[in-house]
Amino acid sequence: MTHSPDDEAKLVMLYVTVPDMACGKAIARSAVSHKLAACANILPAMTAICQWQGVLEEGSEAVLLLKTRQALVVALMEHVVNQHPYDTPCIMEVPLGRINGGYAAWLTAQLQ
16 A cells, blocks of 8 residues: 555655765754654765855765654755755755555654
8 A cells, every 4th residue: 555645644745955974864864863854864975066155066965854743844845954064955855646554654663
């Protein structure tokens, strides 16, 4: 059985870019310890290209994925901003579709 996005405890994911693995791990550990996220995944390397203050920038970053309930998103976003070294970090809520029922139950139980 799958968990539908219409269920009572709607689950979401935050997509966060971080400068490196160490930063991602620190934010992830803190968010999970505070029960704002059930778990985190860190993808170690990507190239980011963007315009920042009128200059074309290119650099390496990591991606932090934080899994949580929608009811905790605002608090989790504030937590990430307070821990993040960037002045303007990328933090985006990603709505989820269907989720394996057992995994959805585990995620929800971690956030109680």
